[in-house]
Amino acid sequence: MSGKEQVIGVCGAAWGDEGKGKFTDEFAGSSDIVVRAQGGCNAGHTVVFDGKKLKLSNVPSGIANPGTINIIGNGMVLDPQVLIEREMKDLAKVSINCENLLISGDVNLIMPWHRILDRAQEVALGKNKIGTTARGIGPAYMDKIARSGIRLNDLEAPEFFAEKVKKHCEQKEKYVFSVCGATKEQFIEWMKLPDQRGGEWLTADGHFDAEAIIRSYLEWGKILLPRCVDVRVYLREAYKAGKKILLEGAQGLLLDIDHGTFPFVTSSNCCAGGFLTGTGLPPHCIDRIYSVMSAYMTRVGAGPFPTELGTEEEISVESADKRMSYEECKELAKTANDDYTYGKILRHIAGEFGTVTGRPRRTGWFDAVACRLAVTVNGPDIILSKLDILDVMPKLRICTAYRYTGPATRFNGKALNTNDELTEFPTDARILRYCVPARYAEFKGWQEDITNCTCYEDLPELTKAYLKGLEKETGCTIRKVSVGASREKTFFVK
Numbered sequence: 001m002s003g004k005e006q007v008i009g010v011c012g013a014a015w016g017d018e019g020k021g022k023f024t025d026e027f028a029g030s031s032d033i034v035v036r037a038q039g040g041c042n043a044g045h046t047v048v049f050d051g052k053k054l055k056l057s058n059v060p061s062g063i064a065n066p067g068t069i070n071i072i073g074n075g076m077v078l079d080p081q082v083l084i085e086r087e088m089k090d091l092a093k094v095s096i097n098c099e100n101l102l103i104s105g106d107v108n109l110i111m112p113w114h115r116i117l118d119r120a121q122e123v124a125l126g127k128n129k130i131g132t133t134a135r136g137i138g139p140a141y142m143d144k145i146a147r148s149g150i151r152l153n154d155l156e157a158p159e160f161f162a163e164k165v166k167k168h169c170e171q172k173e174k175y176v177f178s179v180c181g182a183t184k185e186q187f188i189e190w191m192k193l194p195d196q197r198g199g200e201w202l203t204a205d206g207h208f209d210a211e212a213i214i215r216s217y218l219e220w221g222k223i224l225l226p227r228c229v230d231v232r233v234y235l236r237e238a239y240k241a242g243k244k245i246l247l248e249g250a251q252g253l254l255l256d257i258d259h260g261t262f263p264f265v266t267s268s269n270c271c272a273g274g275f276l277t278g279t280g281l282p283p284h285c286i287d288r289i290y291s292v293m294s295a296y297m298t299r300v301g302a303g304p305f306p307t308e309l310g311t312e313e314e315i316s317v318e319s320a321d322k323r324m325s326y327e328e329c330k331e332l333a334k335t336a337n338d339d340y341t342y343g344k345i346l347r348h349i350a351g352e353f354g355t356v357t358g359r360p361r362r363t364g365w366f367d368a369v370a371c372r373l374a375v376t377v378n379g380p381d382i383i384l385s386k387l388d389i390l391d392v393m394p395k396l397r398i399c400t401a402y403r404y405t406g407p408a409t410r411f412n413g414k415a416l417n418t419n420d421e422l423t424e425f426p427t428d429a430r431i432l433r434y435c436v437p438a439r440y441a442e443f444k445g446w447q448e449d450i451t452n453c454t455c456y457e458d459l460p461e462l463t464k465a466y467l468k469g470l471e472k473e474t475g476c477t478i479r480k481v482s483v484g485a486s487r488e489k490t491f492f493v494k
């Protein structure tokens with residue numbers, strides 16, 4: 001965080017794998033308070049502590065620093081089981097006791113039926129499924145919006161809480177079977193999975209065991225309630241006292257429930273606005289929102305991706321254990337002249353393979369149409385990550401407009417005809433799935449190692465030309481760039 005800024009937010013600008021973690025870690029190091037405002041255990045963030053890699057999903061990034069207060073804001077959906085039995089236990093193993101963790105009393109809790117609904121809804125969607133993380137995120141937000149969700153403060157009133165649980169158990173079973181069409185066998189199989197405590201919340205005759213669920217949550221309440229605060233008041237006082245606050249985003253703008261590629265989105269606001277509703281901090285307190293964008297695009301799993309390099313069949317033969325070395329990629333780049341090969345080079349140099357599954361991630365040219373959305377919704381300040389990944393590329397492209405190839409239709413109050421050009425991002429998969437790049441700005445690759453650059457002036461002229469091109473085509477201001485994997489390989493540009 002720069003000296004003058006008291007409150008900043010860091011959001012993802014694309015589909016969530018832009019490399020935000022590195023910057024949130026960096027900013028967290030100079031923050032008094034780190035707050036998460038949306039999402040939950042669908043997010044994943046690895047921190048290295050004492051040489052050990054810790055996977056955090058609910059806990060904010062400042063947890064390893066005892067002087068930093070970490071807050072789970074009201075806009076999140078909190079799974080107490082993941083927080084207490086995985087994250088807090090793992091942290092305890094490296095002597096982090098989480099005394100510096102606070103939780104909003106208004107946060108909605110993820111309950112066992114939310115994971116069941118997540119799975120049942122996906123099965124019901126068949127080939128149109130969203131590809132959710134199956135952590136119950138969407139169904140927990142459904143209950144919040146329906147005003148029936150269970151909040152952390154409810155655990156303070158055990159009888160009131162128990163009544164709500166019993167009602168939900170009854171209603172959710174009906175929903176799983178009659179609306180989603182799940183079978184009893186499926187329900188029992190899902191309830192016996194490890195994330196449902198291997199059947200502990202299932203009665204002998206195959207129903208939600210409300211009493212067992214109530215007992216588990218009241219037990220967890222004993223650990224969570226002492227950390228419970230009114231976050232809006234806490235932040236108001238901290239702001240007045242001049243504390244530095246980092247608002248830590250999860251996922252990315254193109255996964256935002258309102259502004260993303262609907263319906264292939266998550267269920268929360270990953271945009272800058274989510275920081276306001278998800279914490280209660282008023283807009284005038286926020287000095288700057290940084291959107292993190294990588295120097296090329298990536299996407300995990302299904303969903304439209306206009307600037308994608310290579311087809312699904314081409315990519316499917318690759319895997320993390322057949323990853324090419326940097327030298328092999330450099331060699332391949334000398335003769336590369338097709339989309340798939342350019343995409344493959346990016347994937348292998350950057351190691352764009354899923355951390356759990358080893359599945360290759362989809363890669364593509366920088367998409368200025370998508371980045372314009374980030375500038376429109378979050379503001380102009382961009383942090384550009386993974387710039388060094390482009391070092392070996394002989395040429396670079398920035399997509400500046402899409403061509404719509406689908407049938408004539410209407411969108412946003414206007415006619416949309418086949419072959420129409422679009423310069424604004426269509427926030428709907430119905431339209432985006434038919435969008436292909438119509439125009440590219442072309443750049444010559446710098447083909448030299450930039451990982452030792454420490455300031456803007458050190459960068460090759462061709463790299464500066466690419467950065468200027470990104471700014472011109474998107475209207476953004478690139479504030480900071482990353483030129484290597486380790487934490488110190490970043491510098492402010494402006």
Ligand code: IMP
Nearest residue numbers: 016042043131132133134137251265266
């Ligand atoms: P959900 O958030 O589990 O409901 O999943 C909805 C969509 O968001 C799916 O396509 C997920 O793959 C995607 N998603 C959710 N969280 C993340 C994330 O942290 N990074 C990347 N994709 C995510």
